[in-house]
Amino acid sequence: MINGEKRLKSPIRWAMIGGGRGSQIGYIHRSAALRDNSFQLVAGAFDIDADRGREFGINLRVSAQRCYPDYKTMFEEEKKREDGIEAVSIATPNGTHFSICKAALEAGIHVVCEKPLCFTVEEATIMRELAQKNKLIVGVTYGYSGHQVIHQAKKMIENGELGEIRIVNMMFAHGFHSSAVEEDNPSTKWRVDPKFAGPSYVLGDVGTHPLYLSEVMMPNMKIKNLMCTRQSFVKSRAPLEDNAFVIMNYENGAVGTVWASAVNCGSMHGQKVRVIGSKASLEWWDEQPNQLRFEIQGKPAQILERGMDYLYDDALADDRIGGGHPEGLFEAWSNLYWRFAVAMDAANRNDREFLKDFWYPDINAGFEGVRWIENCVRSADNGSVWVDYE
Structure with a gap:
């Protein structure tokens, strides 16, 4: 990965839905997807305002004829082209994810979708079955899982270096919405409206991130x-x-335990995952993403650094620069988009054997996030009772 050599025969022809002017997440998607020349942005429906979306797309060097007023028109028109899109990224409010993703899969298009994938397990099941039926890739942008030391933690746990796992302590608790900022901030306003955000705010918006990291570290x-x-x-x-x-x-x-919050005053992100075993503990903090803290009972704590030769191969596979140089969120997302492209290329070639063991945040990751939210809401809304995990 450090050399940046061509990995695919040709880039995946790619479009975006949403992520237009003023969208921070849209810029992150594009920066990540285009970094390794694994994707080529050829079309888009960037904005609910067609003229504004067209102007924005042209500024991204997308042909005006392929800047569409909405996703339905884009799917219809791109299907007519020999060089039509192969994949689409969905960077729109939560309430639109299911309908857009479903339409893309029905049109034979691979998908990268923001989380949550949808609002209900029933909807997630429909998506998963449709993706499997049409042999299409659905990637979910759990962007923090692209940080390499997460995969070092996975191998250490797998190899028994922590002993028997006893406690998993997760949190994503920032303070940026400790007051009603949504009154003046449209990008926050929809997140606290059930019509657009779904059945939860912070559980889905931030809580699923450390939960998914724990699932990557401990898949069983x-x-x-x-x-x-x-x-x-x-x-x-x-x-x-x-x-x-x-x-x-x-x-x-x-x-x-998971603590999800937007009212933790003074906290920047506050996303941490701590795994405690019978022999030792690991801790990762997303504000210092290149370090993994390893604590063996009775010995001095160790700080494992990204990019160093003492790490497992799985933690070195996606390095973009040598150890000691800081890598951040854009690199983590780029790691995921490279993996999405490789998976899509394998699916296009019908290489199912390769896909069996190739890791990326897939449709099952999205499904489990929706399932967790649904169970949390069911517990909370029934008086914070214990519920069997359904």
Whole structure:
């Protein structure tokens, strides 16, 4: 990866839905997708305002004829072209994800989708079955999982270096929405409106991130039951929560907690995952993403650094620069987009054997995120009771 050599025979012909002018997440998608020449941006429906979207697309060097007023028109017109799009990224509010993703899969187009994938397990099941039926890739942008030391943690846990896993402590608790910022910020306003955001705010918006990281680190750890309590400290956000606590029991006897919050005053991100075993513990903090803290009982703590030869091969595979140089969010997203492209290329060649063992945040990752949110909301809305994980 450090050499940046061509990995695919040709780039994936790619389009975006949403992510237009003023969209921070849209810029992240484009920067990540285009970095390794694995994707080529050839079309888009960038904005609900067709003229504004066309102007924006032209400024991205997309042909005016391929800057469409909406995704339905884009799918119809691109299907007529020999060089039509092969993949699309969905960077729109949550409430649109299901309909757009479903339409793309029905049109034979690979998908990269923002999370949450949809609002209900029923919808997620429909998507998963459709993707499997049409042999298409659905990638979900759990962007932090592109940080390489997450995969070092996975190998260390897999190899028994922590011993028996006992506790998983997860949090993503920032303070940027500790007041009603949505009154003056459209990009926040839709996130606290159930019509657009779905059944939760912080559980889906931030809580699923550390949860997914724990699933990458410990893919065999399954939740047995959970209990959730959620609050709307900014009252106008009710019934959606801006703070939530979740306690989970795993099938192997371990316990886990998630604190998801937008009202942790003074905190920048506050996303941490700490895994505690019978021998040692690991901790990762997204504000220092190139370091993994490893603590063996009775010995001095170790800080494992990204890019160093003492790491496992899985943690070195996606390095873009040598150890000591900081890599950040854009590189992590680029790692995911490179993996999305490789998976799409394999699917196009019908190389199912390769895809069996190739990791990327896939449709199942999106499904599990929706499932977790649904169970948390069910617990909280029934008086914060324990519920079996369904």
